[in-house]
Amino acid sequence: MKEQNNNKHDDIEQTACCGCAQPNQNKGTDFKRRNLLKYLALAIPAVNYFTGNLALAAIKKKSPESMLPPQVGDRFTYFSKRLQGPLIKISDLIELDKQVLVVPVDPKTGEVRDGSRYNQILIQKLSMVSLSQDTQALSVDGIVAYSAICTHAGCPVTAWVEEEENYMCPCHQSVFDPKDGGGVVSGPAPRKLPALALTTENDELVVAAEFNSWIGFGKPPR
Amino acid sequence: MKSLVFKMKYLSCCIGAVGLMSSYSVSAANLTTLNKKIENYKTVTHKRLVEAAPEDWLLPKGNYEGWMYSKLKEINSKNVSKLTPVWTYSTNLDSGHEAPAQINNGVMFVSTPYNNVIALNAKTGQLYWRYKHDNPYDLSVMHNTSRGVALWGDKVYVAGLDGTLNALDAATGERLCQSQIGDWSIGAYITSAPTPVKGKILVGPSGGEYGVRGFLEAMDAETCETAWKTYSVPGPGEAGHETWKKEGKRPDAWKYGGGSMWMPGNYDADEDILYWGVGNGSPWLGDQRPGDNLYVASSIAMDPDTGKIKGHYQYHYNDSWDWAAMNAPMLIDGLKDGKKKVKGLVSPQRNGYMYWLERDGKGKIEYLEGKPFVANNAFKSLDPKTGRPTYDYDHVPVTGKRVSYCPSLWGGKNWPYESYNPDTGMMYVPANDNICNSFKGKFQDDVEPASGQFWAGIDIPDLDVYLADQSKGVGQMQAWDVNKREKVWQHDYGKTMNWGPVLSTAGNIVFSAGTNDRMLRAFDAKTGEVLWEFPLNSTAIAPPVAYEVDGKQYIAITAGYGVDPHWTNGVLAAKDKSGEWIADVPEGGVIWVFALPDA
Numbered sequence: 001m002k003e004q005n006n007n008k009h010d011d012i013e014q015t016a017c018c019g020c021a022q023p024n025q026n027k028g029t030d031f032k033r034r035n036l037l038k039y040l041a042l043a044i045p046a047v048n049y050f051t052g053n054l055a056l057a058a059i060k061k062k063s064p065e066s067m068l069p070p071q072v073g074d075r076f077t078y079f080s081k082r083l084q085g086p087l088i089k090i091s092d093l094i095e096l097d098k099q100v101l102v103v104p105v106d107p108k109t110g111e112v113r114d115g116s117r118y119n120q121i122l123i124q125k126l127s128m129v130s131l132s133q134d135t136q137a138l139s140v141d142g143i144v145a146y147s148a149i150c151t152h153a154g155c156p157v158t159a160w161v162e163e164e165e166n167y168m169c170p171c172h173q174s175v176f177d178p179k180d181g182g183g184v185v186s187g188p189a190p191r192k193l194p195a196l197a198l199t200t201e202n203d204e205l206v207v208a209a210e211f212n213s214w215i216g217f218g219k220p221p222r
Numbered sequence: 223m224k225s226l227v228f229k230m231k232y233l234s235c236c237i238g239a240v241g242l243m244s245s246y247s248v249s250a251a252n253l254t255t256l257n258k259k260i261e262n263y264k265t266v267t268h269k270r271l272v273e274a275a276p277e278d279w280l281l282p283k284g285n286y287e288g289w290m291y292s293k294l295k296e297i298n299s300k301n302v303s304k305l306t307p308v309w310t311y312s313t314n315l316d317s318g319h320e321a322p323a324q325i326n327n328g329v330m331f332v333s334t335p336y337n338n339v340i341a342l343n344a345k346t347g348q349l350y351w352r353y354k355h356d357n358p359y360d361l362s363v364m365h366n367t368s369r370g371v372a373l374w375g376d377k378v379y380v381a382g383l384d385g386t387l388n389a390l391d392a393a394t395g396e397r398l399c400q401s402q403i404g405d406w407s408i409g410a411y412i413t414s415a416p417t418p419v420k421g422k423i424l425v426g427p428s429g430g431e432y433g434v435r436g437f438l439e440a441m442d443a444e445t446c447e448t449a450w451k452t453y454s455v456p457g458p459g460e461a462g463h464e465t466w467k468k469e470g471k472r473p474d475a476w477k478y479g480g481g482s483m484w485m486p487g488n489y490d491a492d493e494d495i496l497y498w499g500v501g502n503g504s505p506w507l508g509d510q511r512p513g514d515n516l517y518v519a520s521s522i523a524m525d526p527d528t529g530k531i532k533g534h535y536q537y538h539y540n541d542s543w544d545w546a547a548m549n550a551p552m553l554i555d556g557l558k559d560g561k562k563k564v565k566g567l568v569s570p571q572r573n574g575y576m577y578w579l580e581r582d583g584k585g586k587i588e589y590l591e592g593k594p595f596v597a598n599n600a601f602k603s604l605d606p607k608t609g610r611p612t613y614d615y616d617h618v619p620v621t622g623k624r625v626s627y628c629p630s631l632w633g634g635k636n637w638p639y640e641s642y643n644p645d646t647g648m649m650y651v652p653a654n655d656n657i658c659n660s661f662k663g664k665f666q667d668d669v670e671p672a673s674g675q676f677w678a679g680i681d682i683p684d685l686d687v688y689l690a691d692q693s694k695g696v697g698q699m700q701a702w703d704v705n706k707r708e709k710v711w712q713h714d715y716g717k718t719m720n721w722g723p724v725l726s727t728a729g730n731i732v733f734s735a736g737t738n739d740r741m742l743r744a745f746d747a748k749t750g751e752v753l754w755e756f757p758l759n760s761t762a763i764a765p766p767v768a769y770e771v772d773g774k775q776y777i778a779i780t781a782g783y784g785v786d787p788h789w790t791n792g793v794l795a796a797k798d799k800s801g802e803w804i805a806d807v808p809e810g811g812v813i814w815v816f817a818l819p820d821a
Contacts, residue, residue: 079669079673080670080673101675117407117674149360149362153366154360154362156674158675158676159682159683160681160683169682170676170682172785172789173789173792
């Protein structure tokens with residue numbers, strides 16, 4: 001059971017994820033580590049395949065563009081690595097199916113903006129008549145998009161309460177209403193889920209505007 | 223062959239290079255607010271940790287045996303009614319505060335949610351320094367708590383929710399170096415207190431609800447470099463791997479099978495053997511990972527120098543209930559068959575059974591006896607020789623079917639520490655009975671395991687938590703005679719769960735909080751009589767501790783409700799029809815210190 005050197009690669013992914021997501025004083029160290037990552041990017045998935053660490057096998061270098069928040073004109077693809085690739089079309093979504101976890105895509109470069117966890121987005125097709133007036137204004141064809149990041153403690157809000165057509169956070173059970181602008185129904189979350197206005201182009205879902213509120217939990221960013 | 227050799231050389235090269243990056247020095251002065259440098263800090267040595275002098279509380283559980291026991295007796299069952307607060311300190315944070323105050327020669331260290339570490343004068347409550355860990359801006363974790371620090375040499379070690387292990391200068395709080403242990407973005411965040419053993423700092427991440435393969439890692443205390451790392455789920459070619467059958471839809475289930483080692487372990491310093499707990503399987507449904515699934519839901523014995531697993535005991539096979547065995551068993555030498563004294567291990571488990579085990583001094587763990595301490599409807603019986611349970615499959619969760627079971631997924635007892643008192647020969651257990659749950663198992667394929675998404679195999683809105691008997695309460699304090707293996711007394715808290723770790727003292731007192739009425743209580747250790755109680759600002763779910771400064775005894779506990787205790791209380795309060803369940807429990811972290819009035 002003892003695993004000596006062949007486990008050290010765990011730190012690589014941590015760096016890849018947190019180094020870029022951690023605007024702290026470790027910039028010099030992180031810069032060196034990221035450079036080294038470039039040269040290891042090909043070998044590491046193979047190492048991880050042998051050691052059984054699936055998450056590490058999926059490692060890839062994250063560019064600054066991948067960390068940008070959704071930009072106007074961005075498309076979407078699936079968050080799931082297994083499904084990621086195809087751009088999501090309006091016709092892909094079935095009314096009242098569970099919300100789908102997606103990430104933005106730069107349509108010009110094909111860059112998937114999954115470098116920040118704050119880019120995880122929920123999209124779902126709802127009945128247009130069930131949407132509040134404000135929510136209708138943000139939606140296209142009954143499709144709504146919200147930040148997946150819970151405003152309580154930052155967990156992805158991935159559970160679906162089918163009977164009430166609400167979202168629930170699996171961490172602390174905050175419930176949000178996607179029909180009403182992502183408002184809080186119950187639980188510890190202090191504010192609604194930020195919404196993303198949508199439009200469409202060639203049947204593809206397109207970002208129409210920035211999030212209508214700040215992403216995350218705790219105090220607003222300065 | 224040449225190609226394979228080349229590939230292996232290439233991989234070795236890369237792995238080595240990566241290894242170089244696993245630790246790094248950092249300049250982190252701006253993370254610490256220094257109010258007053260600690261002068262003449264007393265170095266923590268192996269000898270001091272083994273001796274566990276009563277004036278200090280160096281380890282999260284007080285000693286390496288995991289007893290949560292203090293030899294101090296100035297405060298005792300005759301005078302505890304006079305106990306009074308002497309100072310408090312607000313942590314300026316909400317959510318679940320689960321760390322004990324740890325005291326070294328009159329200096330107190332408390333870690334908080336989101337990984338602040340506060341160093342205080344343990345006599346006066348005056349601040350020395352405060353470290354604020356630089357978690358990533360987009361951090362997300364299920365449990366944002368911290369369960370304590372490790373004290374070793376002249377440093378304080380705290381794990382970050384971001385998966386780091388950080389070495390701080392004990393005198394100033396300055397961060398000296400850190401190591402990346404887990405990757406929070408896949409769900410491998412850390413809440414555990416690190417454990418110091420002979421110049422290494424040991425800690426493992428969470429991740430049992432995220433498809434993370436559990437492990438324990440040892441970091442060199444001086445350099446922050448990785449010394450060893452041991453997975454709790456054996457890989458190909460390792461003993462125990464055969465218990466992960468390559469069957470069904472997920473033949474590679476071992477790769478993301480859980481088994482997080484998310485609580486601090488215990489240590490037999492005489493025999494130089496670690497005893498550690500291993501958590502639940504991932505996802506929760508056992509039918510998605512056929513086999514016994516070693517070392518999920520087990521206690522394991524390990525070599526502290528190498529991390530090699532020397533023995534194990536699995537409490538239940540193919541865990542399907544989220545009944546993690548994360549708490550290490552207490553090291554108690556007791557009677558076997560009522561006569562012969564043997565080196566033992568005792569553990570009240572989340573599955574609702576109390577276990578008496580024997581350790582042979584070389585790592586082998588053998589079953590002696592198991593008895594239920596709360597109602598468990600999933601086990602029909604335990605094999606009298608091995609303790610292996612026989613299951614009632616009506617209460618074993620499976621994929622695609624709604625199944626109910628008791629105790630609930632939070633168990634007959636969750637992480638809050640039990641206490642062993644050698645003076646009374648009793649063990650004190652913070653128990654939860656009469657609470658059950660049901661859910662329909664789900665084959666979750668919309669996201670991958672270890673992708674940072676909840677991956678327990680259930681839909682949270684589908685989880686129903688309920689009382690088996692609405693007229694009865696849940697939380698209890700149970701006292702068991704360790705040698706007779708019988709319950710001596712029980713205190714019923716009524717309509718509340720009990721999330722309070724327990725401290726017992728040579729003053730014949732059992733201290734514990736953890737109930738929704740915010741009380742800190744003192745029980746007579748022999749009889750269970752409530753001798754004293756005091757309402758804190760919020761419910762305390764942190765361990766109470768005892769220490770002494772200038773010859774005076776103090777009791778310290780940090781109040782601060784949050785995480786699972788808070789959520790479960792809300793769920794059960796919403797269902798309550800008796801009007802007895804307190805729903806509104808305030809949050810907010812405050813360190814409370816009590817003492818007897820000066821004569």
